Amino acid sequence: MNSDEEAAWLAEKLLSLAPAEGEPVKVTVNVLGSEVGGGLGRAREMAVASVDASGKVTDWRVEEVGWDVLHDQGPEGSHHGRIVTFMRENQINAVVAGHAGPPMVNTLVKLGVFPVLGLTGDAREAAAAAATRYREVIKGQAA
Secondary structure, eight states, rough: HHHHHHHHHHHHHHHHTTOOSSSSSEEEEEEEEEEEEBBBGGEEEEEEEOOOOTTTEEEEEEEOOOOOHTTTTTTHHHHHHHHHHHHTTTTTTTEEBBBOOOOHHHHHHHOOOOEEEESOOOOHHHHHHHHHEEEEEOOOOOO
């Protein structure tokens, strides 16, 4: 699969949950204070942001998820289930984290959630950047 085919495949997966034209993109960010946190599966808190078409964060709230403690608890698959539930309940389009393992990335894409990994710095700026990238991908403008 070449890069154009890969971009088209990803856009198709993401379109299932894409917001309507003019609606904000919902982005969740693993946060550590005001910065982007580390691994998604071990997040203590997740911010949920709404980002308008101009790239402005119009809504921001932080939820304590406790995935740092819950990561190794419960039967196989239960932790990914918690993350999927969070994504669905919050109608998330894109997720920002320092990193996520390949099985989690696969799960997110199947769910229609765009993973934006490796970002650092200010969490609100990262949410805005992720929303912009998400919009580019679903419009087929990604390289």
